[in-house]
Amino acid sequence: MPRRTHVSSGASGSDNAGTSNNNNEATNPESVTVDDRAPLWMFVKKISKYETGGSWRWQCNFYKLYYNGSHTRVEKHLLKKGGKGITICTKVNPQATAQIRKLFKDCKERIANRAARPVPLPLSTSQGSSATRGSYSLSYGDYTAPTSEGKKRRAAGGPLEKAFQNAAREECHDEIARMFYTGGLSFNLARNPYYRNSYMRASTLPGYVPPGYNALRTTLLVKERKNLEYQLEPLKLTWRDKGVSSCSDGWSDPQRKPLINVMAICESGPMMLNAVNCEGEYKDFNFISELRTESIKQVCYQNVVQVVTDNAPVYAKAGALIASKYSTIFWTPCVVHTLNLALKNIYTPSHAANNVDVYAKCSWIQPVVEDVMFIKNFIMNHGMRLVMFNDHCNLKLLSVAPTRFASAVIMLKRFKTIKNGLQQMVISTKWDDYKEDDSRKAGRVKEILLDDFMWDNI
Template sequence: MTTDDDTKPLWQYVTKNERLNEGRGNISWQCNFCQENKKGSYTRVRAHLLKLSGFGIGICKKITHKDLAEMQKLEDEAKTRIARNAPKQVPLPPSRHIQTKSQSFGTGSGNMVGSYSNSYSTMEQKKRKGNVSALEKSFNLAIRDQVDSEIARMFCSSGLSFHLARNPHYVNAFSLVTNNALSGYITPEYNKLSTILLQKEKTNIERLLQSVKSTWSQKGVSIASDGWSDSQRRPLINFMEITEGGPMFLKAVDCSGETKDKYFIANLMKEVINEVGHENVIQIITDNAANCKGAGQIIESQFPSIVWTPCVVHTLNLALKNICAARNINSNQHVFAEFSWISEISNDVMFVKHFIMNHSMRLAMFNEFVSLKLLAVAETRFSSTIIILRRFKLIKGGLQTVVISNKWGCYREDDMVKARSVKKLVLNDIWWDKIDYILFFTTTIYDMIRDCDTDKPCLHLVYDIWDTMIEKVKVAIYKHEGKHPDESSSFYGVVHQILIDRWNKNNTPLHCLAHSLNPRYSKTS
């Protein structure tokens, strides 16, 4: 893998100062020989040091012939290194339509595609002389096939998804070129795409979003914020605004090296609020973490017209976590006593899943009998336990077929004790009944998560949906236990208390106000 030092060796003869905000990657630098301050890209550094004219920069008069020869040697070695590491062009087999016209795509011994096409064209011309139809000539079928081959090679060599061919901008780009006969058109290179055109597209997007921003003062704005990590594991906090027209990304802040306490988060929130305009902001939405709650309280104290609202979906997910993964601590013994069997079922399901996924032969047996796949659900995903249980219920028949097959019993290369344990669980009807019961009474909670985890406005519905959800949970539990509504249930009592506690922590005046203003619940005269 080549680096900047390998391909641009003359950077070591200047001192970089700072990057200029010109959208072209230019920086300010100082020559180590003449001590003059210059600005520009590596092209100007090279011209200055190697005393090249015609690049819009003066040459260095302090460089000796010895220094010049040394730098020229480094530059030549870099060019050789770049050429050696450049991707090699591998030709695709040409189609039967390739004619001598394909020579226009490249000639010379250094161009494998061009030379291959040329030699093939010569042979084809000898074989098919006089056999080319008028239709092929009029529609340039040879060139069309060659273009198709180049496009296919681009997709394959770059690992691009074939769905890109459905992108309307991809289609429009080729349509514009062909319909306007842009002879000699050259596609934009890497530098132009990553600088000028990227900045131009950003400006275009900002122009298109002005129509959304113009509604902020009339419709009001909700700001949503959440933390996540990118592919490089950098901690980021993103901010989005939500209006009647839909969500719009505002910015993401890299929090590397920062302590994400309530004061730090509150300062980030204030910056975004001031950018949007505090008079336009109605609420700011975060998860229920202690630092986010503290930051929300700071915002409410400094901006009396803005309400901090905890995320409803995150609140419901925490309620499910309290039920499906109750903690065994002294202050939680009563809850753990009621829900410990749910944790055991969840652990058993994960044990079965991991045993199959971690043994290639067992996984091959599973894939032979089951069309659906075992999901790899991240722990950070909402209601991850319920998602896994729902998938197991769908593949119940297939799993049982796998463990009673001859292949399962005959294969003895892995842990046979665990294999027997998996078979015992999968064939246990009581175990499956418990999974059905968990899904039965948590379905309404899971459905509410899906209803609220959407871009559609639902603040005015949360109050009623939550109340209805609690009633449905009670009906499901009482039906399973065979009790009448006026009887007491210790299991439901704990579930009810968890849901009520979570609602009390999530409930804000906005929920009640939105519910009261909903025409569905207004009295008619």
């Protein structure tokens, strides 16, 4: 995000640009917020933005003429650089021009000061392990090695090493590793087949430069999407003959934005249609019905056999609304969600009146699940207890979402797998010696984990 700075300027009276009381004033005492990357927008009036890029239709506050273009053209106009399709501003006096130039220069200096500083790459192995014995500064080429290793270093740079370009290879490896570290990239990216293939192909193209930021997010992205749509055409051609089930499910992304995924599934395979951001929307049955209707139109309603959702009342109502609108489409509740609710109803006391016989036989499940969740929450919510757990257990505690199928069964299965580690944790001296958290709950956790009857129930 561009850094914004408060300065004194003549920008006032416009939501995006500045106005001046006369043509000879570039500044006034009023303080405004300036975008360091595009500070000269404050001296023009933005009229309308074009659909793509950063170009606007704008009017100079001094010259009062209209132009089309980005901030670069504003710069050429106000700083009197001129260029193709843009004239210099002749209405700004030298004093105002000097003030505008100073503002532009100050913004560039602030951007340069915030830029990342270059850090030298690690020393190559041709310099031996002298990195631990020599010395080097943060500037390139300032490394000083001990004189006692001079012969070894000279020998390492022999004709064989030069022939295989070992030093250049190591520098290339270091640059790639630096890209991973500074970009926060997952190491699993190195297992992506396209990662290796891209470098192998680039090595055959002398002078090749990888695509930049704008190319990756615009032209190349559009090109890849068209290619995927082309590859999916054979799958779409089978929809008419085999029919489609339109499925959807709600979830939240890492920013907690509520999303609804819509998929088209047939015998030939599944296909993701879209993911709708429902942030700020009231998800009643009318909204869900309209959303699913749009996905049906995308597939063509003649190809859709059924609409599959979970059993929530709002989805059931939306499914009935769609079924009434399209006579050939049926609403089907999700089987996995149905089984999950059935498993919960078996051992939930609040539903005992509806299934007395079954609850009498399965009532022991609820206390076991509650004890396991109590242990899991106690360990996860206390840092030192979590450290003790990690010391004794190779696997992690699963935190299964309540809406997932058989979430209680999955949690109990993981506890059974790490039984020995959990018991070793609570009988260790560290568990009893640590008194900084709730020792009463810690004792209760120890009592449960050492209870053979509880493990038999699991």
